[in-house]
Amino acid sequence: MSEFLAKYAFLIVPLIKVAILVFAVLTVDAYLTWLERKVIAHIQARWGPHRVGPHGLLQPLADGIKFILKEDPMPAGVDKIGYFLAPFLTLTLAVTSLSVIPFGPDIKAFGYVTNFGIADVNVSLLVLFAITALGVYGVALAGWASNNKYSLLGGLRSSAQMISYELALTLSVVGVLLIAGDLSLKHIVEYQENGNLGLLGWNLFGFAKDHAGFTQIIGFVCFFIAAIAETNRVPFDLPEAESELVAGFHTEYASMKFAMFFIGEYTSMIAVSCLATILFFGGWLSPFPAYWTFTHYLPSVILIPFGLWVIFDGVRYETIFGRILLPGVGATLTAIGAALFLFPAANDVIQGPFWFFAKVFVFLFFYIWMRGTLPRFRYDQLMDFGWKILLPVSIGNVVLTSAFLLWRMH
């Protein structure tokens, strides 16, 4: 049995990882929608979903069931291949893009050493860009195939927009590449490690330990804006501008196919947030200097009070179901926190992922926040901004960085 494992480990381990990842991603997506609705609701002084389950916690589940059970009409005169291909393409690419992202440092378990993440390619950044580059086709195809003027316009718009902002996206990263001198995301993260300065070592600030560093704030701003445009989110959500294009490229899609677009969009949001975290915010690195060992207990320090609060909040909930569910959740969280506190080994393993996901969460929250607050661009404004401001600025960043590096060399 064990030698079988040993023999086919190279096949089994990735499969397990993929399974975990896909499951995790779907769940996170689902609850991201819940979070989004809640946050926006509170921004607009509403309650948001609160019927299905306590605090509407089961809303995503209900949505999922609805998506599966709904009828799936296919409009007349669609181009079948395109019409079916588009959503699959979108979802697949979005999920695949996560496969090269290292969520944490390598894990050493049962004598095996494996990377925290699915694939460890030495040009993972390029691979990531390659996958996102293909992402255009989903939208464009959907728009064209569904034989509908609104969809076509949406598709055209989005393909134009994605091509335009892809340039800025790629160029804004070049600064980081110049500093790190490596295309592997893992190495880029490790490079940003700075034992006694903590977060100052991140590319955002660029006081790396013993190499030439240079602050990439400009690069980060460009990157983030371009990323929002790439993911077709507010304020760049022209492809699906309800007011003008009904729902843009996915007007003609319903039930599961629509869900695929939906999930794809959120997944790409996650992917982009991960990328930003890795490139500019030191990935899984803790923002504190290494010798502040007490910060290692931060997870527990957050989890235990939160869990206790959930219990406290749960026992006073209106519905009985809530009074059962919420305390349960709270208890679990508290337990996890306590466990981490008690078993330092597990705690150390958890450190990297903890920081990583914390940062990603911040970005995702930012996404939602913007959606709640910002108005939409006009199309020509969008194009002008992309070509006349974002692109030059990111190029300028490249020039600046390389000039600085040269100066450091001599």
Place this chain on the structure above:
Amino acid sequence: MPILENLWIIPLLPLLGSAINGLFGAKWSKPVVNSIALGSTGVSFLCAVEAVREFLAGGSQPFRKEFFDWIVAGSFRAGFDLQLDQLTVVMLLVVTGVGFLIHIYSTGYMAHEGGYYRFFSYLNLFMFFMLILVLAANYVLLFVGWEGVGLCSYLLIGFYFLRKSAADAGKKAFIVNRIGDFGFMLGMFLLFRTFHSLDFATVFDAASKPEVAVEPMGQFGILTVACLLLFVGAIGKSAQLPLYVWLPDAMEGPTPVSALIHAATMVTAGVYMVARSHVLFTHAPTAMYVVAIVGCATAFFAATIGLVQSDIKKVLAYSTVSQLGYMFLACGVGAFGAGIFHLMTHAFFKALLFLSAGSVIHAMGGEQDMWNMGGLSKKIKATFVCMLFGTIAIAGFPPFAAFFSKDAILFAAYNYENGGKVLYGVGLLAAVLTSFYMFRLIWLTFFGEKRYDEHHVHVHESPGSMTGPLMILAFLSLTGGWFALPALFGGKDYFAEFLSPVFGAGEAGGGEAAQSMEHILSIVAVVAATAGLLVAWQMYSKNVKRGTSEGVHKLLYNKYYVDELYAAAVVRPLVWLSTNVLWKVVDAGMIDGTVNGVADGAAAVGDTVRHTQSGNTRSYAVWVVVGAIVVLGIVFWPILHPAVFGGVR
């Protein structure tokens, strides 16, 4: 900056002026154009003076400098080499000085003409080429200037190119000069073949070596032939018999041009060239003799024609021809110094005469026929006085310039051994005629009652910009000859002495007998001039009408029908040949035939091939594939043919 070291500045300045005016002058106002034209010439005149000062200060050593190689082919080298010696000094000062004066004059004279900037651009260009000609240190560069002044003369004669007569005159001058240039070039080739160089220094040193024998009289050695060929060039440029015909027609150009180019400077280029190559000529007595005869004949012949002309400028033109004849006579009899001397004085008084004539024409509003003038002396005093100065000078009354120079020439001719007396006689006769037609001009123009219509022409004195130069020139033509004044009283001829380093001493014949003889001859000359004056006064002082011309008068008036003769002998046959052979047979037949044949062939091929152009892109694509296959086949052949023939590797 020592100008002498940078001689090129002197010619360059007018060139710049010409270029600037020619390129941009069209848009500029007249003052700007003036300032550029006058500035360039004036500064170049000052530079010339400075150069001469340095030259004299430097012990008047002949200066020669090679600035850059122009043509280098095997042993042949023609560089941009400039030189400065006494002869050049004289020419340089005359050219720049008189040229500058005439520029000033032109600003007044051309004030109301069109193509103002064009005129000055040409004029400056002429200055440039003339200076090159004068300063050149080898025959090739000299020839450049030679041709350049020819070009400018052509442009300026045809300045009023809308007038057919002007355009024709320009062409005539150009073509006639070609004949001379042909001879000149042949001469150059012969010289190069003989001396393997065309630098003055090299050639003359080689020629003046003792082992180079002087070719005896009547024998045609290489030197003689070369000199004769060069002289042909001089004949063309300096309008001697039989090629003088272009000069009278050249009067179609504006009067300042006639003064500068066709009296003072360009036409004397021939004389300068002969004098420059005097070393060769002295080795070829035969050539010298020819030169003397031609010059003498021209002097007399042109003078006779001048007697009856009615156009004031024509008279002056013929007098120019005859005066040039005098200079060649001088060169022919070996008195190069005297020739150059006369060249200088002639430059002064002939420029003066032309400019005064121009002033008269200006006053008469363009009228050139002397028979329509008369009684102008009171109306335009300044012009009259200047003209009078010029006339007296050219007639050869002492103490005016021409007295000394012409006297020197006649004296030299008298002393010339073979047939000198005859030459002297003819020259004297010419002198009489000269003084006659000049005073005829004076009386017809300035005295008698007016023969023009007051209402149409209102006579007015010319502006200061015109009279000013006149006065300066008048002064010069009075004093220009006084270098030789001491010679009369047994002193020495400073001019001849100044030039002696170039021409060698021993021409101003010393000795008591010669001295007394010279006095006698001078008196004779004065007497002759007086005779001419008296006759003219006799004939023209009282009222006269335009005489009907018959007999000799008619013959003279029509210039001995030389033009008609040339037309019959040369022009018509040429025209016939060109039309019937060159055009109809060679051009229309052979050349056009070939060209059209080629074109038709191409058309025929195209007609057949164009059917592949179906316009269908896919067919083109297939053709591309075919081409690819062929190319691959060629490339892969070495490794492919076993595959093709089933061979085994």
Place this chain on the structure above:
Amino acid sequence: MVPTNYYLILSAILFGLGVLAFVFKRNVITIFMAIELMLNAVNLAFVAFSRALGKSDGEVFVLFVIIVAAAEAAVGLGIIILTARNRRSLNVERVDLLKL
């Protein structure tokens, strides 16, 4: 390990298919794609050679080819848009003014 020959043969096949498409498609854009296909076949051969010889020069040339292809696409598609506007058709056989 895969022998170089395999790659070369594959690139030859792809190239041939590209030629076929080049000759047989009527749509300008598709013909353009055929050209791109041929370029890709050539790229494959390039990479195969460079890996076989252990030198990266071939890959550099692949990069150059890609750059050129991009430029070509930009200009070519511009031309195609113009022709489509003027001729109201993308069929190359309907664009046949270039003949006697």
Place this chain on the structure above:
Amino acid sequence: MTASVIIFFVLAALAVLASVSLILQRHPIHSALSLIVVMVALAGLYLLMGAEFVAAVQIIVYGGAVMVLFVFVIMLLNAGEEERTNFSKLATFGGIPLALALSGMIAAGIARSSSQLATSPATAEGAISSTRQLSMLLFKDFVYPFELTSFLILIAILGAIVLAQREN
């Protein structure tokens, strides 16, 4: 029959089939999609050969930019199915044999070319450092051609703009 050979044949088959479908599809969009498949397959082959940088560039530039442009133009011009006109006899009858002759020629040339290179495995020894090697070559030995290509791109952009803008 190692794993790499299997992968090779899978990808090769994918590429060939996709290019065949490029020919057979009547609608330009479908042809474009098939071409994209070809390119992705080729990228996989590059990865198999260890040329990961080229693979990535292949997908980013070809798949992500050039082909997007194609699709974009097809949508813009709203190109319909192609009409199978046969005005060119030459293409109709001469096309297939000529194309076959051409590819056959190339194949024969390869088959006859020097054997030891042909049979040597097409895989890099230092796959990890190959990207670095590549950049060294690109920015040291081939720097002038590289800069020239940038000019080429610039000119192409200008040309495209000039061509595409409407006269007004």
